[in-house]
Amino acid sequence: MIVFEKVSKRYRSFQALTEVSGHIRRGEVVVLCGPSGSGKSTLVRTVNRLEEISSGRLVVDGVDVSDRRVNINEFRRGIGFVAQQFNLFPHLTALQNVSIGLYRLLKMPLREAEALAMEHLSRVGLAARAHRYPADLSGGEKQRVAIVRALAMNPKIMLLDEPTSALDPEMVGEVLNLLRTLAKGNLTILCVTHELGFAREVGDTVWFMDGGRLLEVAPPDRFFSSPQHPRAREFVAALDHG
Amino acid sequence: MIEILQQHWLFLLVGDYPKGPLGGLAMTLLITITSMVLAFPCAVLVALCRTSGIRLFVWPSTAFVYLIRGTPLLMLVFWIFFAGPVILGFTLSAFATIVIAIVSFQTAYLSEVIRGGIEGLPKGQTEAARALGLGYFVTTWKVILPQALYNVIPGILNNLTAIFKESSLAYVISLHELTFAALQVMNFEMRRPFQVLVLLAAIYFCCCFALSQTASWLEVRVARKRERDSGLIQPNAQLAQA
Numbered sequence: 001m002i003v004f005e006k007v008s009k010r011y012r013s014f015q016a017l018t019e020v021s022g023h024i025r026r027g028e029v030v031v032l033c034g035p036s037g038s039g040k041s042t043l044v045r046t047v048n049r050l051e052e053i054s055s056g057r058l059v060v061d062g063v064d065v066s067d068r069r070v071n072i073n074e075f076r077r078g079i080g081f082v083a084q085q086f087n088l089f090p091h092l093t094a095l096q097n098v099s100i101g102l103y104r105l106l107k108m109p110l111r112e113a114e115a116l117a118m119e120h121l122s123r124v125g126l127a128a129r130a131h132r133y134p135a136d137l138s139g140g141e142k143q144r145v146a147i148v149r150a151l152a153m154n155p156k157i158m159l160l161d162e163p164t165s166a167l168d169p170e171m172v173g174e175v176l177n178l179l180r181t182l183a184k185g186n187l188t189i190l191c192v193t194h195e196l197g198f199a200r201e202v203g204d205t206v207w208f209m210d211g212g213r214l215l216e217v218a219p220p221d222r223f224f225s226s227p228q229h230p231r232a233r234e235f236v237a238a239l240d241h242g
Numbered sequence: 243m244i245e246i247l248q249q250h251w252l253f254l255l256v257g258d259y260p261k262g263p264l265g266g267l268a269m270t271l272l273i274t275i276t277s278m279v280l281a282f283p284c285a286v287l288v289a290l291c292r293t294s295g296i297r298l299f300v301w302p303s304t305a306f307v308y309l310i311r312g313t314p315l316l317m318l319v320f321w322i323f324f325a326g327p328v329i330l331g332f333t334l335s336a337f338a339t340i341v342i343a344i345v346s347f348q349t350a351y352l353s354e355v356i357r358g359g360i361e362g363l364p365k366g367q368t369e370a371a372r373a374l375g376l377g378y379f380v381t382t383w384k385v386i387l388p389q390a391l392y393n394v395i396p397g398i399l400n401n402l403t404a405i406f407k408e409s410s411l412a413y414v415i416s417l418h419e420l421t422f423a424a425l426q427v428m429n430f431e432m433r434r435p436f437q438v439l440v441l442l443a444a445i446y447f448c449c450c451f452a453l454s455q456t457a458s459w460l461e462v463r464v465a466r467k468r469e470r471d472s473g474l475i476q477p478n479a480q481l482a483q484a
């Protein structure tokens with residue numbers, strides 16, 4: 001579903017990704033972890049071309065991401081993206097945040113789009129919050145709206161960049177619960193997270209990155225109990241103590 | 243002074259209207275409003291060009307802004323007044339001249355204010371919109387501009403104040419506006435020139451003061467809303483306030 005072939009990314013003089021190769025199968029849930037600054041966000045953002053890759057090849061659902069001929073907006077519609085900071089549109093209500101894509105992109109009539117958006121929100125228990133603005137939602141609610149906004153477009157792939165890192169501890173659970181249900185479906189998921197329990201439970205594979213390189217790919221149990229790469233060992237040891 | 247006002251208030255307000263041409267404060271307001279209504283969309287367009295990241299648009303718009311900002315408005319008025327007819331092949335009315343001059347001038351300044359509003363938005367806003375699959379125009383129109391323009395309403399009002407004052411330059415091309423009317427009153431009231439000038443200053447001051455007070459009041463409101471949107475205040479505290 002997603003194939004990285006020696007993907008590199010540099011910002012001027014800084015090498016953010018170095019020859020990352022790996023593939024993610026359809027329906028696979030990949031948990032991406034690694035120390036801060038290791039290039040996790042950059043890697044995730046190359047998948048929907050929020051970051052252009054400098055060299056290598058990246059094929060997503062049969063489409064070469066760097067190909068100038070692909071209709072980028074249509075391509076992105078099939079890939080949900082959820083960031084740490086939610087990035088809800090503050091001037092729109094929760095409902096409008098979800099319906100804007102349906103209305104503008106899937107060209108549904110406004111009523112239908114809002115009805116469908118409401119259905120999506122209800123499914124995650126946010127029906128009562130539908131007409132609130134993001135400023136009047138808790139962090140957990142905002143992130144659930146952001147996830148629903150992405151899901152509403154019916155994507156095949158979900159990219160999540162530390163979806164729970166900006167949340168107060170008591171709100172992490174509600175978002176992880178939602179992500180658990182997602183993981184059970186047939187979505188392909190690439191999720192950056194440091195939630196160990198979550199990674200073990202829903203992850204099919206752990207990708208460990210450091211210094212812009214993909215250093216280890218392993219099933220969660222093996223990765224967290226006996227990491228192979230020295231850097232991975234340090235990382236897991238630090239997690240266990242923290 | 244009261245006497246002068248009692249005697250000439252109608253002339254200062256509307257000039258010779260309805261027997262003759264419209265003048266006085268009414269004309270000043272007409273110039274101000276016409277200029278603002280025209281300058282605003284132009285400024286949005288220039289601001290969008292400057293933030294587009296596309297050289298073909300960035301360069302001319304940037305050159306325009308720098309050129310205008312390095313020119314006194316009075317010179318612009320003279321240029322349009324004397325060179326305009328030569329270039330266009332027909333004479334411009336004094337009203338058209340001053341409006342074109344102010345619109346060009348304020349487009350440059352206002353576009354900088356609006357550009358500030360656009361660049362001041364969190365990067366995540368554009369990113370979230372583009373990641374959803376929204377194109378440039380929908381993103382700009384539905385996500386970026388509503389927020390950016392709202393945030394710079396105070397700045398826009400300040401520019402309106404500036405236009406109001408700048409319209410007095412129309413005097414030099416004999417357009418019957420407030421300053422022109424006051425100076426005619428002065429000719430009439432030969433023995434009391436000072437009082438007329440005080441009166442003129444007082445009228446300008448009152449109008450500008452009202453505008454700038456409105457601007458500062460809005461500034462507080464906008465700042466408060468932005469704080470809420472960026473989540474610096476807890477939602478529950480806001481609800482209690484509301």
Ligand SMILES: Nc1ncnc2c1ncn2[C@@H]1O[C@H](COP(=O)(O)OP(=O)(O)O)[C@@H](O)[C@H]1O
Pocket residue numbers: 011014016034035036037038039040041042043
């Ligand atoms: N736009 C950019 N320009 C220059 N350097 C960047 C940019 N974005 C990220 N980086 C650098 O790339 C490295 C990897 O960043 P990131 O992918 O955000 O790491 P992570 O998500 O693992 O913490 C960091 O050192 C960061 O400073």
Ligand SMILES: [Mg+2]
Pocket residue numbers: 040041042161162
């Ligand atoms: Mg990151």
